[in-house]
Amino acid sequence: MKEKGLLIVLSGPSGVGKGTVRKALFSQHDTAFEYSISMTTRAPREGEVDGVDYFFKTREEFEALIEQGKLLEYAEFVGNYYGTPVDYVRETLAKGKDVFLEIEVQGARQVREKFPEALFIFLAPPSLSELESRIIGRGTESDEVIANRLKTAREEIEMMDLYDYVVENDTVESACDKIKSIVVAGHCNREYVAKRYLKMLEVE
Numbered sequence: 001m002k003e004k005g006l007l008i009v010l011s012g013p014s015g016v017g018k019g020t021v022r023k024a025l026f027s028q029h030d031t032a033f034e035y036s037i038s039m040t041t042r043a044p045r046e047g048e049v050d051g052v053d054y055f056f057k058t059r060e061e062f063e064a065l066i067e068q069g070k071l072l073e074y075a076e077f078v079g080n081y082y083g084t085p086v087d088y089v090r091e092t093l094a095k096g097k098d099v100f101l102e103i104e105v106q107g108a109r110q111v112r113e114k115f116p117e118a119l120f121i122f123l124a125p126p127s128l129s130e131l132e133s134r135i136i137g138r139g140t141e142s143d144e145v146i147a148n149r150l151k152t153a154r155e156e157i158e159m160m161d162l163y164d165y166v167v168e169n170d171t172v173e174s175a176c177d178k179i180k181s182i183v184v185a186g187h188c189n190r191e192y193v194a195k196r197y198l199k200m201l202e203v204e
């Protein structure tokens with residue numbers, strides 16, 4: 001029987017480039033993991049498609065999903081809910097496929113508790129001033145929101161030590177390469193641990 005797939009969690013502070021790196025990863029043909037499309041109550045942006053970018057839900061629908069235990073994790077971020085559909089994740093892992101989550105840090109902490117065997121990757125900015133430039137450069141927020149995001153980002157960065165790996169988002173291309181290498185290493189480690197156990201069983 002094929003072994004269960006690996007759950008990969010990419011997280012990091014707001015504005016570090018999680019969405020950008022995730023989109024770049026999934027535009028590459030040799031990316032062998034499956035992206036788990038999140039649920040959200042935020043309104044679709046221009047060009048976003050329901051069931052492709054997100055599953056767009058009303059607050060009532062989202063709260064019903066929480067009550068029914070349909071979410072592996074969820075968090076409220078800048079006034080909207082975001083969450084990961086648990087059935088998709090479990091079914092895909094059971095098929096032996098790797099599943100990739102791109103989520104903010106509160107959600108990642110919940111996954112850590114429920115799926116301690118997942119591979120946790122923290123995307124870090126080259127510096128705080130670079131993070132500030134990226135948040136400002138995105139041009140989507142007011143000065144007040146930017147100041148708030150930066151304060152939150154400092155707190156989010158402090159959560160870095162909960163992760164297995166830190167990847168610096170220097171260039172998008174190099175961040176993608178590093179993430180792929182970590183996933184390969186994650187598989188090798190699991191194989192190594194499984195083989196060691198098998199050996200132990202033979203001895204006993």
Ligand SMILES: Nc1nc2c(ncn2[C@@H]2O[C@H](COP(=O)(O)OP(=O)(O)O)[C@@H](O)[C@H]2O)c(=O)[nH]1
Binds near residue numbers: 014074082104106
């Ligand atoms: N906890 C959690 N966070 C999510 C999920 N999906 C997306 N996010 C995060 O929600 C934040 C806001 O995403 P979005 O509204 O698309 O705006 P962005 O700031 O342009 O990426 C980002 O930090 C995403 O990583 C999810 O399923 N769960």
Ligand SMILES: Nc1ncnc2c1ncn2[C@@H]1O[C@H](COP(=O)(O)OP(=O)(O)O)[C@@H](O)[C@H]1O
Binds near residue numbers: 012014015017018021
């Ligand atoms: N490696 C990078 N170098 C320069 N700018 C980047 C890089 N990665 C992302 N950005 C830019 O930083 C901003 C924030 O990226 P985004 O993907 O929206 O972050 P997040 O999803 O973590 O909130 C965007 O304007 C994006 O184009």
